[in-house]
Amino acid sequence: MDEKRYYIDLDAITTREKQALTHNIHPYPAKYIPQIPGSLIDYLGIHAHSIIMDPFCGSGTTLLEAAIRGHDAIGTDSNPIATLISRTKCTILSKDQCAHIDKFLSRLDRFDATDDSFIVIPDFLNRDHWFQENMQKELGYIRGLIDSVADSYTADFLRTAFSAIIVKSSNQESDTRWRAKNKNLPDGFALMEFKKKVLDMLCRMRQLEQYNIGTVTVHTQDSRYVDFIQDGSVACSITSPPYMNSFDYYLYHKLRMYWLGYNHYEVQKKEIGSRNKHCDNGCGIDAYVDSIFQVVEQVYRKLMAHGFFCVVIGDSIYKDELIHMDQVYNEIAHCAGFTTKEIFSFDQRKYTRAFTPNLQTVDKKSHIMIFQK
Numbered sequence: 001m002d003e004k005r006y007y008i009d010l011d012a013i014t015t016r017e018k019q020a021l022t023h024n025i026h027p028y029p030a031k032y033i034p035q036i037p038g039s040l041i042d043y044l045g046i047h048a049h050s051i052i053m054d055p056f057c058g059s060g061t062t063l064l065e066a067a068i069r070g071h072d073a074i075g076t077d078s079n080p081i082a083t084l085i086s087r088t089k090c091t092i093l094s095k096d097q098c099a100h101i102d103k104f105l106s107r108l109d110r111f112d113a114t115d116d117s118f119i120v121i122p123d124f125l126n127r128d129h130w131f132q133e134n135m136q137k138e139l140g141y142i143r144g145l146i147d148s149v150a151d152s153y154t155a156d157f158l159r160t161a162f163s164a165i166i167v168k169s170s171n172q173e174s175d176t177r178w179r180a181k182n183k184n185l186p187d188g189f190a191l192m193e194f195k196k197k198v199l200d201m202l203c204r205m206r207q208l209e210q211y212n213i214g215t216v217t218v219h220t221q222d223s224r225y226v227d228f229i230q231d232g233s234v235a236c237s238i239t240s241p242p243y244m245n246s247f248d249y250y251l252y253h254k255l256r257m258y259w260l261g262y263n264h265y266e267v268q269k270k271e272i273g274s275r276n277k278h279c280d281n282g283c284g285i286d287a288y289v290d291s292i293f294q295v296v297e298q299v300y301r302k303l304m305a306h307g308f309f310c311v312v313i314g315d316s317i318y319k320d321e322l323i324h325m326d327q328v329y330n331e332i333a334h335c336a337g338f339t340t341k342e343i344f345s346f347d348q349r350k351y352t353r354a355f356t357p358n359l360q361t362v363d364k365k366s367h368i369m370i371f372q373k
């Protein structure tokens, strides 16, 4: 009989399934579909009530998939927008907290553009270039109201909804295009989008109540330094590391960070693999490998004996050369002490849209790699 191997039929997964529960409450670049970490947890037969870790948790896909299976999950990410979304995605608010949100929404109707008392508009570079005046006032009003919410879970929920509507309410062309265009957004647009977002999130959050979800802890942290996680405590780590030279997560969330009061320069410094570091500032592949190795070493330490480490990574282009990331990660994992159990590769072009169309012709693959301690 053939040995059982990991397999996932990506074509068979519907959009509705990909966006189920709270998975789609906020846009996030390069997030993986929940079925990938979910199927890995099932395939590996992780014991009930284990700890599952994601050192690059992004919007919390692994964390939620672990939690709905009754596991506890620990996520770290250097980007505070990522950890905000992750926390909200995995939290079920109480009836009292939901009642507070209902009251909050009713206060939106009292918005008065001529009354500045509740309006908090942060000062940032090119604010008038990126935001119409009416949108600044509406966003400032929402921000001011959120600032007065004392309960941190309720405030996080509202901040996540707020963050999710920032780009729509700005002049930024789209989430993936860092270019301004005149959208002529009518009065009331940001308030209405926010309300719609909150109601949708509440509805999705209620769907989590059917699960006995595990405890999820999320840290805003450079994952090269995670001493606060106990060595040998984690059963399995499933992650999709930042691709080399593909994204700038700090840039993607820059307008959000301005409005939420985060320092994007600090985030930029810690970000591994960014286009800014590799393309504009000439960091080579060695710098990427060194940083990833530090994180993989940490994961090795945190895993219990025979614990699993799963990496989902795509090939990269660097200086016109195709970098086979399965080879790179194999070497990193072996150096850290892991053995390779399985590698499942698929054509990346079929599942992701390249931002640079000519790269669409390059034979790039994505890899789901399973290592064991």
Ligand SMILES: C[S@@+](CC[C@H](N)C(=O)[O-])C[C@H]1O[C@@H](n2cnc3c(N)ncnc32)[C@H](O)[C@@H]1O
Pocket: 028, 029, 030, 031, 032, 033, 055, 056, 057, 058, 059, 060, 061, 062, 076, 077, 078, 079, 082, 221, 222, 223, 224, 239, 240, 241, 242, 243, 249, 270, 271, 272, 273
């Ligand atoms: C491919 S994304 C992860 C997406 C995630 N799997 C999801 O479904 O949302 C990679 C993440 O690595 C994070 N990252 C980059 N450098 C980091 C560092 N030094 N420490 C922790 N996280 C980092 C980025 O902020 C980004 O969220």
